[in-house]
Amino acid sequence: MNTPSHRSLVYLGWLGHQNFGDDLLHATWQRALDRPLDCIAPLHRRDYARSPLKFLAQRFRMRGSERLVLLGGGTTIGFDSWAYHLGTAARAFGAAGAVVPGAGAAESTDAHALGLQRTNWPAWRALTRTALLGVRGPLTAAECAQHWRPTEVLGDPALLYPLLMEPRPRPLRRTTIGVCVGSDPTSRFDPAVVARAVESFAAERGLESVTVFRLSPDDRDAVDALVDQFSLPVRTVAYTGDIDTVMREIGACSAFVSERLHGAVASVALGVPTVPLSYASKCDDFWLSVTGSRSPVTVGHSEDELLQAMRAASADASILAVRSRVVELQEKLQRSVALLRNWLAGDLDTSKLMNDEVRP
Structure with a gap:
């Protein structure tokens, strides 16, 4: 097993745009994992070339470590651009693979979302070193089962954030x-x-x-x-x-x-x-x-x-029902956090995580 200092995560998300949702996801993972997650994968190949010193400095800090790319969430699964981002980040940072907990996909009948981005499920199936720990909701689970691989509903990772606040x-x-x-x-x-x-x-x-x-x-x-x-x-x-x-x-x-x-x-x-x-x-x-x-x-x-x-x-009944379900999802998300923390600590073998041998 590797020691904790020999495991690192590269964060992949839509950051730097002052968008509350994307920043909330990043902050949630940082607090849940008790890691700064300050190694951020660029979203375009040109960004690696535009800031080569920053990229090289990040690579240098992670030298000697085993790396995984963490896709923080958002509606990303199934889209061509995000398959490209995942593959590019893994190659650029020399990552052993990627981890996807709680992300979402557009429903195949969603003309609005699919008019903004193109899907490419074969590109996602080609990402063989990707651990899909679970997804945001049942529509995403259905799309994944049809086009990629079966998985469970974890909920949106940001549901954890209130548990991590002062x-x-x-x-x-x-x-x-x-x-x-x-x-x-x-x-x-x-x-x-x-x-x-x-x-x-x-x-x-x-x-x-x-x-x-x-x-x-x-x-x-x-x-x-x-x-x-x-x-x-x-x-x-x-x-x-x-x-x-x-x-x-x-x-x-x-x-x-x-x-x-x-x-x-x-x-x-x-x-x-x-x-x-x-x-x-x-x-x-x-x-x-x-x-x-x-x-x-x-x-x-x-x-x-x-x-x-x-x-x-x-209505009181609605408030109680939603609260009960949120607690269930928070427990599932916390099990995903525990998996990642165990991997970072060197207590979980990378091959088991990548080969679907452990799940929340």
Whole structure:
């Protein structure tokens, strides 16, 4: 067996864009593994050439170690670009293989997602030195079983993050409702319809204000358009790199409506009644993992549909059911973390991890 100093991870993810979801995944793995994960694989071959000294310095720090590439999550499985990124990172860093815990895939019927990126399942099947520890949700599990290999549902890795935060007392009375809209490349939801439903729910619950979250710089126009629709007092929380502050702001909400996937993941993990605005299959994939059903609110929804979904999500039975399922997924994710920690410590043989001999 290798000693701990002879095992290293190369992190692969969409970093450096001030995107809350991608940064949240990276931070989750860092805290869960108690590792800085500061060796970040570039996403393009040209990036290796543009920063050769940085790349060589990373390789030098890892000299003499056995390496694996860790794909942090996100909707990556099945896409041609991410198969390329995984293969390139493994070759460039001399990795023994790759580990994929909790990532997602687009459903084969998802015209929106598949119009943005091209799938290439043969390229994923060619990644023979890849340990698939589990996936984000049942839609991804079905796609993997059909096109790649069977696996189980682990849940989104970011569900672990609240367990890793420094505990802070929650507000005694939560008087605001949180809303997050996104752009991929633009919001697919009518801000006026969303605002009317949110204000109707706020009036029913005696809530005093709305907190609108901007979780990516790309969302500025969508957020501005939504803010203009409210008559209630509105404050905006923009993610600028401080994950814990945003998480605590989400945790202070009495309910949360989110178009951004990881806005919904964060609020569910924090125990906040949540309604995802489902604009692509990745939203349903996650929602199925925690509720067993697809999101009831999709593109073109009515004010009443969103209002009814918010009422249902805030019912005690729904809150308890989601919480129970989140705990189950957190336990599965923690077993994946334990596998990686054991590998890093030299207590788990790489060949067993790569050959599917151990699983969470």
